[in-house]
Amino acid sequence: MAALHPTRLVAACLSLGDSPDPILDATITSTDCDWPRIFWSAGNHLVTPSLAGALTRKGLFDRLPTEVQDYLVGLQALNRERNQALYQALSAVVARLNDADIEPLLLKGAIALLTGQYPGASDRVLGDLDLLVPGDRLDEASALAQTIGYRKAELPMVFPGDQDRMQHAVPLLHPTLPVTLEIHRRMLNNPEDNSRLESGLKARRLMLEGVGRVQVPDTGTRILHNFLHAQIQDQQRRRRVLNLRQLYEFAALAKQHADTLDWPSIMNRLRGGHRQAFAEYLGQAESWLGLPYPRTAMRAPSTPRELWLIEQVERHDVLRRAFAVYSEALRMPRRLARLPLRLVHTPGWFPAKFRALRQTRS
Structure with missing residues (x-):
């Protein structure tokens, strides 16, 4: 365990089993443990506030150096304070x-702001508040939120009709x-998904x-939404990106509801091409977080290869950049096809992009 990459150590701390792990215990209590690198990796994955609770559930938190305990407890408290503010804002809306x-x-x-969620949900780092309303009441709902002080964010110039196609x-x-x-008017951008x-x-x-x-989706839908949003819509599968924050929620939900989830039915709600990717995502949860692989869920022969690629991308920045370029290259033909129409309908789009590029370089 001592030779593991810091992200592997973070994942071991977050792993789903609550029983003490002697090897993990020996590693994180060793004087050679490189906590700055572990914190850097945990911060990149937005899971640092989750470490205190996870290690407490394993009975290992009190074994940590005092300064490490203080740091983790402090971040956990700050994140919980922020989540409380988010809950109050959600209640008002x-x-x-x-x-x-x-x-x-x-x-x-x-959903993680609600009580009675999976272990560790109260420590989840939230980026924003996402609500789904009937599509024909989207504009009304947005206007209602603005009556209590919310204001629209400033967005870059968009192609006519782009906003209507957004979720x-x-x-x-x-x-x-x-x-x-x-x-939201819908849960995902892709109409078929x-x-x-x-x-x-x-x-x-x-x-x-x-x-x-409020309403809350069933667990199967939450699991599918987690996968489709992170792996497909955000293109993390194509870029071979590990996202421990999303993967932990996926794995924790899968374990908590293991006795009631109908995995064949869940996978049948996906397009054929996404079912293999979903099996690979289950493989990630098994490999990184110790989720027992569901007996009734299909396995993908490609999973070992994909797990190896994800590990290499996590370890090597040059591969991360290469896969990011590859992902963007696959999107380029569609973007190029839309450029003439964009020039006609929004002639100020190109100067705006050029100014933004100059600002990022200055």
Whole structure:
């Protein structure tokens, strides 16, 4: 364990088993343990606030050096304070939407703010608040949020019709808090993936501590949304990017609900080409976080190769950059085909892009 890459050590700390691991214990309590590199890796994956809780559940936290304990507890407390502010902001938005008889469906990290989630959910780092509303009430919901102080974020110039094709309205910024609100018309950008995902959605209603009414997706839909958003829409599979924050939530949900999840039915909600990628994602959860691979879920022959590639990309920045270029190159033909129309409809787009490029280089 002592020779492991720092990201492997972070993953070992987050692994799903709660019983003490003697090898992990010996490694993280050793005087040779390189905590700055571990913290750097955990920070890159946005999981540092999760380490204190994970190691406490394993019975190892008290074995850490005092300064390491203080650092982890401090970050955990700061993140929980931020999440409390996010919860209060969410409650205010939900109450305003409920006044107009809109009952939003919580998505992604917003669900982690609720009680009774998987172990460690309260320590999840949230980027923004994602809510789904009926498509024909998207503009109304955005306007309602603006009546309580939210304002639209400034976006770069977009091609006519691009905003209508996006899965959410223009992001909204809280007037005083570092909170971004994204109100969605659909769960995913890709229409076919979204149709398959939402067709199997089974939502349940909850109260936000008496403040307002929300809906929450069933676990199978949450697992699929996690995979499709991170691996497919954000192209992390194509770029062979490891994302421990998303993978941990995926694995924790899968383990917590292992007895009730129908894996063949879950995988059948995916397009054929995505089922292999989903099996590879399960393989990531097994390899990095110790998720017992579901007996009824298919395995992909490509998983060992993909796991090796992900490990190499995590270790070598040159490979990370190479796969990022490769991913962008695959998108280039479609972008080039749209350039003439973009020039006609938004002639100021190219000067704006040029100015932005100059600013990034200055």
